[in-house]
Amino acid sequence: MTVELRAGRNRFGSPTRTLRGPGGLSLRVEPRALAVGLLLTAAVAALAVLLIGTGDFEIAPGDVVQTLLGNGSPAQDFIVNDLRLPRVLVALLVGASLGMAGSIFQSLSRNPLGSPDLLGFHYGSAVGALVVIVVFKGDANAVAAGALAGGVLTGVFIYLVSYKRGINGYRLVLVGIGTSAMLVAAIQYLLTKAQLVDATRAMVWLTGSLAGRDWSQVWPLLATCAVLFPLVLGQGRALRMTEMGDDAAYALGVRVERMRMLLMLAAVLLTTAAAAAAGPISFVALAAPQLARRLTRSPGSNLLTGALMGSVLLMLSDWASQRAFGADQLPVGVLTGLVGGAYLLWLLVTERKAGRI
Numbered sequence: 001m002t003v004e005l006r007a008g009r010n011r012f013g014s015p016t017r018t019l020r021g022p023g024g025l026s027l028r029v030e031p032r033a034l035a036v037g038l039l040l041t042a043a044v045a046a047l048a049v050l051l052i053g054t055g056d057f058e059i060a061p062g063d064v065v066q067t068l069l070g071n072g073s074p075a076q077d078f079i080v081n082d083l084r085l086p087r088v089l090v091a092l093l094v095g096a097s098l099g100m101a102g103s104i105f106q107s108l109s110r111n112p113l114g115s116p117d118l119l120g121f122h123y124g125s126a127v128g129a130l131v132v133i134v135v136f137k138g139d140a141n142a143v144a145a146g147a148l149a150g151g152v153l154t155g156v157f158i159y160l161v162s163y164k165r166g167i168n169g170y171r172l173v174l175v176g177i178g179t180s181a182m183l184v185a186a187i188q189y190l191l192t193k194a195q196l197v198d199a200t201r202a203m204v205w206l207t208g209s210l211a212g213r214d215w216s217q218v219w220p221l222l223a224t225c226a227v228l229f230p231l232v233l234g235q236g237r238a239l240r241m242t243e244m245g246d247d248a249a250y251a252l253g254v255r256v257e258r259m260r261m262l263l264m265l266a267a268v269l270l271t272t273a274a275a276a277a278a279g280p281i282s283f284v285a286l287a288a289p290q291l292a293r294r295l296t297r298s299p300g301s302n303l304l305t306g307a308l309m310g311s312v313l314l315m316l317s318d319w320a321s322q323r324a325f326g327a328d329q330l331p332v333g334v335l336t337g338l339v340g341g342a343y344l345l346w347l348l349v350t351e352r353k354a355g356r357i
Contacts, residue, residue: 030296030298032296032297032298033296033298033302033305036292036295036296036305037296037304037305037308040292040305040308040309040311040312041308043312044092044308044311044312044315047312047315047316047319048088048092048315049061049064049065050319051084051087051088051091051315051318051319051322052064052068052080052084052085052088054319054322054323055079055084055322057079059076059079059080063076064080067080067081068080068081068085086213086214086215086217086218087210087211087213088315089218089222090210090213090217090218090221090277090278091210091278091311091314091315091318091332092311092314092315093218093221093222093225093274093277093311094210094221094274094277094278094281094314095284095288095307095310095311095312095313095314095315096225096229096307096308096310096311097221097224097225097270097271097273097274097307097310098116098270098271098274098281098284098285098288098310098314099284099285099288099289099292099306099307099308099309099310099311099313100229100232100267100270100303100304100306100307100310101116101267101268101270101271101274101285102115102116102284102285102286102287102288102289102306102310103288103289103292103301103302103303103306103307104232104239104263104264104266104267104301104303105119105264105267105285106289106290106301107239107242107243107289107301108167108172108239108242108260108263108264109167109170109172109173110243111170111172111173112290112347113173113286113347114172114173115283115285115286116267116268116271116285117282117283117285117286117340118173118176118177118180118286119158119172119173119176119177119179119180120154120158120176120177120179120180120183121151121154121155121158121268121271121272121275122151122271122275122280122282123154123179123180123183123184123187123280124150124151124152124153124154124155124179124183124272125147125148125150125151125154125271125272125275125276125280126147126150126183126187126205126206126275126280127150127154127183127186127187127190128146128147128148128149128150128151128153129143129144129146129147129150129202129205129275129276130187130190130191130194130202130205130206131146131150131190132145132146132147133146133194133198133201133202133205134190134191134193134194134195134198134199134202135190137198140216141216143205143276144217144220144276144277145276147272147275147276148272148273148275148276150272151268151271151272151275151276152268152269152272154179154183154268155264155265155268155272157179158172158175158176158179159261159264161175161179162175162176167257167260167264187206190202191203204331205279206279206280207279207331207333207334208278208279208280208281208282208331208332208333208334208336208337209278209279209331209332209333210278210318210331210332211331213277213278217277217278220273220276220277221273221274221276221277224269224270224273225270225273228266228269228270229307231262231266232263232266232267232303233303233304235259235262235263236301236303238254238259239259239263239301239303240301241254242254242256242259242260271285278332278333279333280333281314281332281333281336282333282336282337282340282341283336283337283339283340283341283343283344284310284313284314284336284340285310286340286343286344286347287313287340287343288306288307288309288310288313289301289302289306289309290347291309291313292305292306292308292309293306295309313336314332314336317332317335317336317339318332320335321334321335
């Protein structure tokens, strides 16, 4: 058995390595993308330790690691494993879900504005959650189920309206923006009809926060990611082929519409699962894939690095909000909205100068 190593470069000029084995099996490795992925993984681990140690009762990073290994005091064990670890895991999983969903939508639409934030899926989840809060007075589990149902129904509606002999990127974005406007109106109507207690509860949910998250939010989100991440990554090669155009992808054996519908469903489920766990966190799905692509200098969807970047962005935002304003004083959704809005303005200016909008 022989293995052949070939060197090359991608369209951005970054070096690549292709391993070719028996039977035509090949694996392309981009050293820069691999290095970025490893650095982002290390950043996620470091931020997790910092976040667990941050709060009203500070814990040193070394003590956090010892407690996670089972060598902490009873007080540290309670604070780390029962109070703070679930919150950190929710931040990690929500960021990864939004980062991967944003990578999928931007690749399918071939548009840097193709993000769940702008396409209306967050607003669909918000309408579903508010119907449960305002109309049915549901508990936290019912609100999460309502958010999930609202996001999925919004995704189905946008797909059906956008479909015309396939999905066109700009048509998808325009339909999403129009749907967002209608859903925002529905949110405002529900808030005006809500009682004071329900309206306050709804506004807290709409802000997007990691405060008070426990293991009941971790397990459903972890199960969703465990099922959908391998499914999405398995379609990465086919997704990359569609960048050459649908006709070329069809010629290479890719069932484009089937793949596109499968990935859109997965992205909608990831987005709505994240919203059900932490509320609508803004702009992570927009920024994470683009930052990952700039770091790796690699064409394609950058699915895995986009997910890692999403985790880094959300965990870093949560850590910054706690350090600057105190624990739970500033919901993380507010900070991501402020920073993400500035990033969106910069992106629009950049795209206009490049003549793409």
